[in-house]
Amino acid sequence: MRSALPVLVVIAAVILLWYAGAVWLNARWTIDQAARAGTSVTVWDIVRDAMDQRRPLLPPPHQVALVLWEGIAEEPVTSKRSLVWHALVTLQATFSGFLLGTLVGILMAVGIVYSRVLDLTLMPWAIISQTIPIVALAPMIVVLSNSLGIGDRLGVENRLVAKTIIAAYLSFFPVLVSMIKGLRSPDPMQLDLLATYSATSRQSFWKLRLPASLPFFFASLKVAVAAALVGAIVGELPTGAIDGLGARMLVASQFGQPLLMWAALFAAAGVAGILIVALGLLERRAGRRMGGRG
Amino acid sequence: MSAGGIAAAAAPAAAPVIEARGVDLTFATADGPVEALKAVDLTIRKGEFVSFIGPSGCGKTTFLRCVAALERPTAGTLTVNGMSADDARRARAYGYVFQAAGLYPWRTIAGNVRLPLEIMGYPRAEQEARVKAVLAMVELTDFERKFPWQLSGGMQQRASIARALAFDADVLLMDEPFGALDEIVRDRLNEELLRLWARTAKTTLFVTHSIPEAVYLSTRIVVMSPRPGRITDVIDSPLPRARPLEIRDSRTFIEIAQRVREGLRAGHGDAV
Numbered sequence: 001m002r003s004a005l006p007v008l009v010v011i012a013a014v015i016l017l018w019y020a021g022a023v024w025l026n027a028r029w030t031i032d033q034a035a036r037a038g039t040s041v042t043v044w045d046i047v048r049d050a051m052d053q054r055r056p057l058l059p060p061p062h063q064v065a066l067v068l069w070e071g072i073a074e075e076p077v078t079s080k081r082s083l084v085w086h087a088l089v090t091l092q093a094t095f096s097g098f099l100l101g102t103l104v105g106i107l108m109a110v111g112i113v114y115s116r117v118l119d120l121t122l123m124p125w126a127i128i129s130q131t132i133p134i135v136a137l138a139p140m141i142v143v144l145s146n147s148l149g150i151g152d153r154l155g156v157e158n159r160l161v162a163k164t165i166i167a168a169y170l171s172f173f174p175v176l177v178s179m180i181k182g183l184r185s186p187d188p189m190q191l192d193l194l195a196t197y198s199a200t201s202r203q204s205f206w207k208l209r210l211p212a213s214l215p216f217f218f219a220s221l222k223v224a225v226a227a228a229l230v231g232a233i234v235g236e237l238p239t240g241a242i243d244g245l246g247a248r249m250l251v252a253s254q255f256g257q258p259l260l261m262w263a264a265l266f267a268a269a270g271v272a273g274i275l276i277v278a279l280g281l282l283e284r285r286a287g288r289r290m291g292g293r294g
Numbered sequence: 295m296s297a298g299g300i301a302a303a304a305a306p307a308a309a310p311v312i313e314a315r316g317v318d319l320t321f322a323t324a325d326g327p328v329e330a331l332k333a334v335d336l337t338i339r340k341g342e343f344v345s346f347i348g349p350s351g352c353g354k355t356t357f358l359r360c361v362a363a364l365e366r367p368t369a370g371t372l373t374v375n376g377m378s379a380d381d382a383r384r385a386r387a388y389g390y391v392f393q394a395a396g397l398y399p400w401r402t403i404a405g406n407v408r409l410p411l412e413i414m415g416y417p418r419a420e421q422e423a424r425v426k427a428v429l430a431m432v433e434l435t436d437f438e439r440k441f442p443w444q445l446s447g448g449m450q451q452r453a454s455i456a457r458a459l460a461f462d463a464d465v466l467l468m469d470e471p472f473g474a475l476d477e478i479v480r481d482r483l484n485e486e487l488l489r490l491w492a493r494t495a496k497t498t499l500f501v502t503h504s505i506p507e508a509v510y511l512s513t514r515i516v517v518m519s520p521r522p523g524r525i526t527d528v529i530d531s532p533l534p535r536a537r538p539l540e541i542r543d544s545r546t547f548i549e550i551a552q553r554v555r556e557g558l559r560a561g562h563g564d565a566v
Contacts, residue, residue: 198383
């Protein structure tokens with residue numbers, strides 16, 4: 001429990017700073033109102049107002065927490081006002097994109113490690129792909145996947161296909177880089193050992209390279225799942241979607257609902273946290289089965 | 295200097311297992327060619343325990359790697375069990391023990407010993423039986439379910455020896471297997487190794503840089519020197535096969551050690 005104290009102190013500090021920021025940023029509204037009405041304001045007026053505006057510049061924590069609570073607990077999950085509903089929509093694309101991206105990352109890494117030609121041809125493109133801002137690319141992916149109608153053929157929404165591709169586009173790269181490093185991590189002695197058994201390259205892949213790469217793989221999964229979530233959210237912005245956390249943020253900002261926007265933002269952060277903790281547990285279990293010390 | 299003649303004359307009339315004739319190996323490096331092995335002639339017969347000793351760069355490990363077909367000689371012939379080193383490797387003619395144990399951290403001790411058996415496609419029941427048998431041989435029966443990090447360095451090296459013994463190779467190649475261990479552990483493992491050798495009758499090639507270790511273990515000691523890597527002396531050990539540790543204080547032991555030391559010094563003297 002000793003380790004909980006510093007964590008709590010940091011959280012308390014963040015909340016305190018946040019309140020201070022809320023007062024600071026929301027003060028203008030109170031002062032403007034007073035100036036228009038020709039009255040004077042006290043510091044107390046400013047603080048009290050800052051805590052409870054309908055459209056604050058920076059909503060204080062308790063307001064966000066309240067809207068978050070309403071969105072999570074007080075709406076039926078099927079309601080369009082439920083954050084759980086929107087989170088589930090985003091999660092669906094996150095998962096499909098994460099799975100696709102991880103698969104593509106692993107396959108590319110295997111190709112690059114085993115083929116010098118692929119190493120020289122594929123790797124530069126993989127790096128270039130990550131230098132293009134996803135916001136610039138996302139609309140094109142949306143248009144293309146709509147016009148190609150991949151989703152219709154697969155029996156899912158075209159919008160989900162676009163979001164999946166965008167999420168996968170962001171999440172394959174960390175997996176690719178880590179898997180290349182992981183598959184190349186066995187030292188020459190371990191490869192020599194397999195040579196003395198005259199093991200086939202298939203055997204050396206399954207018995208040495210793949211298990212040796214797993215620690216690298218799990219480390220990359222956490223980065224990849226966070227990237228997939230960002231991809232799914234970004235993918236919701238240009239799709240004209242009305243469902244999903246990204247769509248919720250966009251709508252809230254367009255209709256001047258900062259509280260909703262912040263609530264959606266925190267819901268997204270919460271989802272990311274849950275995903276990363278889940279992957280951490282998976283990693284621990286795998287690690288223990290593979291002789292880890294944890 | 296050619297050593298083939300001496301060896302042939304002194305060795306018992308067992309079948310030759312390893313025959314090297316005029317083996318050269320030149321590495322091309324950025325600083326020009328390096329002659330790792332030069333005109334190496336050597337015949338090793340079945341059941342021998344041959345140590346290779348010399349300073350670093352004398353080619354002792356390189357020669358072992360050539361026998362294992364992990365390196366390819368640039369000239370000369372090298373046969374193992376009457377076939378080329380490459381064919382012998384494909385026929386899984388030898389077990390190789392490296393300087394480091396090199397156990398897979400994600401496999402248990404039993405799993406590590408099972409690795410070559412899995413690769414070579416032994417039936418599952420036989421895998422289990424063999425793993426049990428060799429782990430008993432190196433006295434690691436109680437540790438079969440442990441992971442490598444739970445074992446000491448000496449125990450890990452014993453597990454790696456068990457791994458090399460698990461399948462039916464009649465040659466054992468050992469590259470400074472105890473080099474990283476402390477003196478006390480090394481003494482014990484040397485004793486154990488001799489016992490294993492007596493039990494399994496495997497032809498053993500053993501690379502070391504320790505004179506006492508070489509003299510204690512070997513039926514024959516090959517002294518090598520660097521630049522170019524070559525054999526400078528081959529010593530047949532008159533020591534009996536049964537060797538208690540105390541034999542190291544005997545007169546014969548000291549004399550052999552002396553001769554090894556002189557061979558090493560001579561090799562240094564005429565180095566280019």
